[in-house]
Amino acid sequence: MAKFEVKTEKGSLTGPLHGVKVVCCSTAQAGTVPYMLMADLGAEVIKIEVPSVGDKSRNQGIVPGYPSSYFETNNRGVKSLTLNLKDSRGQNILHELVAKADIFGQNFRPGAAKRNGFSYDELKTVNPKLVYASVSGYGPDGPNAHLPGTDAMGQALGGVAEAFSIPGKPLRTGVVSVADETCAILTFGGILAALLYARTSGKGQKVDTSLLGGQIRLMGWTLTNTLWRNSPPVTGQVRVAGTSERPSMSANFVDKMGKPFVFQLNGQSWEKAMRAIGVYELFGELGFRDLGATVSCEEKRETMLENLDAWFSAENREHWVNLLRAADIVAAPINTMLEASENPDVLANGYLTEVEYPEFEKTVKVHGSPWKFSETPPQVGTAPKLGEHTHVILSELGYSGPEIQSLRDAGVV
Numbered sequence: 001m002a003k004f005e006v007k008t009e010k011g012s013l014t015g016p017l018h019g020v021k022v023v024c025c026s027t028a029q030a031g032t033v034p035y036m037l038m039a040d041l042g043a044e045v046i047k048i049e050v051p052s053v054g055d056k057s058r059n060q061g062i063v064p065g066y067p068s069s070y071f072e073t074n075n076r077g078v079k080s081l082t083l084n085l086k087d088s089r090g091q092n093i094l095h096e097l098v099a100k101a102d103i104f105g106q107n108f109r110p111g112a113a114k115r116n117g118f119s120y121d122e123l124k125t126v127n128p129k130l131v132y133a134s135v136s137g138y139g140p141d142g143p144n145a146h147l148p149g150t151d152a153m154g155q156a157l158g159g160v161a162e163a164f165s166i167p168g169k170p171l172r173t174g175v176v177s178v179a180d181e182t183c184a185i186l187t188f189g190g191i192l193a194a195l196l197y198a199r200t201s202g203k204g205q206k207v208d209t210s211l212l213g214g215q216i217r218l219m220g221w222t223l224t225n226t227l228w229r230n231s232p233p234v235t236g237q238v239r240v241a242g243t244s245e246r247p248s249m250s251a252n253f254v255d256k257m258g259k260p261f262v263f264q265l266n267g268q269s270w271e272k273a274m275r276a277i278g279v280y281e282l283f284g285e286l287g288f289r290d291l292g293a294t295v296s297c298e299e300k301r302e303t304m305l306e307n308l309d310a311w312f313s314a315e316n317r318e319h320w321v322n323l324l325r326a327a328d329i330v331a332a333p334i335n336t337m338l339e340a341s342e343n344p345d346v347l348a349n350g351y352l353t354e355v356e357y358p359e360f361e362k363t364v365k366v367h368g369s370p371w372k373f374s375e376t377p378p379q380v381g382t383a384p385k386l387g388e389h390t391h392v393i394l395s396e397l398g399y400s401g402p403e404i405q406s407l408r409d410a411g412v413v
Contacts, residue, residue: 015042016376020195022046023097024078024105025085025118027055029151029177030211031107031135032074033184034191038103039077040369040378046097046393047075047384051082051411054386066360067383073367076355077381079389082413089412091117095126096397102198103191107135110146120206130204131194133187139210149211154179158215163222167236183214237305242266244292252334253308255317263324263331267291276327277320279311341365353380387413 020043024035032047039045049055061070081097083090094117098104104123106113113119113134120132134140137149138157155161155173165171190207198204216223225241226233234240238251250264265273270291274280283289286307287300294300312320317333324331335343346352353368369378390413394404407413 014376015040015379016373018042018376020044020103021101022103022105023094023101024048024103025094025113025116026105026107026135027057028107029070029074029180030183030187030209030214031105032057033181034133034188035078035105036074036076037184037188038191040380041371042376042379043103045078046081046389047078048083048085048094049080049386051084051387051413054080054082058386066362066364067357072383075383076366077379078384079393080384080387081390081393082387084412085116085118087410087412088117089407089410093394093397093413094118095123097393098123098126098130101127101130102195103131103133105133105135105187105191109148110136124204124206128204129198129202131191131198132204132206133191134206134208135183135187136208136210138212140208151177151180151211154183154211154215157212158218159223160215160219162232162235163219165235178218179211179215182218183209183211186214186217238295238301240295240301242292244296247292247295249291249295251305251308253312253320255315255320256313257316259317260334261317261321261332262334263321263329265291265329269327269329272327273324273329276323276329277311279307282307355380355382357382 017038020038022035022038022043022045024032024045025048026032026035035043035045035047047055055071055075057074058068058071061068061073063069083093085091085094098118104118106118108116114122120134123130123132136145137147137153138144152173155178158179160178161171161173164174187207187209190209194205194207222233222241237253238249240247240249242248246267248264248266250262252260252262254260263273267290271280271289274283274289280289283304286303288294288304288307294304321331321333333339340346341352349372350368351370352365354363355366356363366380368380371378391404394407394413395401399407404413
């Protein structure tokens with residue numbers, strides 16, 4: 001399994017965002033993942049947490065004998081500084097950090113940032129070059145901008161549940177945090193775009209993203225096509241796109257063991273696929289050789305799928321996937337999460353890696369990096385203990401040992 005690290009000529013670890021300084025007051029997933037990704041890429045990320053309490057997500061995703069899977073996944077590689085932002089001394093320390101930072105991020109409910117001394121209007125006076133990222137549920141404008149948001153809310157309102165729906169069944173949200181992760185990745189990209197502008201112009205700015213907005217973007221051209229046609233997409237066993245003259249299709253089937261797989265093709269590769277799996281003559285007799293004419297007619301489409309269901313039930317999915325791939329047709333098994341974790345391409349590319357937890361006497365699988373950099377590979381770390389870096393960070397700001405202890409005694413840190 002691939003490991004992620006790079007050593008400079010001096011032997012120290014670095015990454016493409018080395019030298020970038022981030023301060024964040026964020027929680028959950030959409031609010032933390034952008035900065036975890038930055039930490040993977042070498043940025044210094046300081047996470048602000050409530051003294052003695054910490055981020056509430058530290059207690060989520062608990063598996064006996066392991067650290068919090070939720071907190072570790074979303075906060076690895078960052079530094080933890082405890083600050084009481086309801087105290088003016090805590091706000092002053094935050095402002096000292098922001099004055100030296102490139103990026104600030106938060107995903108508090110509307111109004112909370114202002115109450116706690118870290119609104120955009122306040123922080124941009126501290127650092128005019130600051131990139132300020134704000135993640136919300138519904139976006140900064142609109143009738144529901146004041147409401148809190150969650151991943152389920154983003155999936156529910158954004159329409160993405162229809163993409164995986166079964167005709168005739170109620171729409172349902174999924175277990176994977178699609179809205180959170182999509183929003184986080186878009187936030188990551190938006191921040192870096194604003195950072196580039198700040199470094200070339202000397203001007204910072206606020207970057208707003210939302211769970212709802214991320215879902216609208218995630219649906220991409222499928223949403224555009226639905227809008228232009230003013231009709232819902234074809235979902236369920238088969239996904240149809242294009243026109244009858246230029247059709248494309250992806251379809252799901254199960255093999256003789258009930259194991260699912262999928263293939264995707266267009267009208268030009270339809271004949272190759274039929275020949276590869278041995279149905280060319282049969283489909284000629286049934287009138288299915290023209291893919292566009294077949295999928296654009298609901299009755300013919302359903303009859304074709306019934307025939308393919310019966311045909312594919314004769315062998316296992318590896319047999320069918322191999323035949324289709326040999327004909328240059330895109331095909332793959334439909335994996336469970338555990339099956340995906342053993343996929344040879346996942347492992348070879350380091351999309352999963354391993355980290356050691358001496359405290360738990362375990363070496364465990366975790367997310368690797370989705371990127372491969374030729375010169376500055378990512379470095380995967382672990383999440384910090386609550387307040388682990390408080391003393392070091394305050395010392396770097398010029399606070400003495402007695403001053404730090406006094407702040408601890410007062411509940412400021």
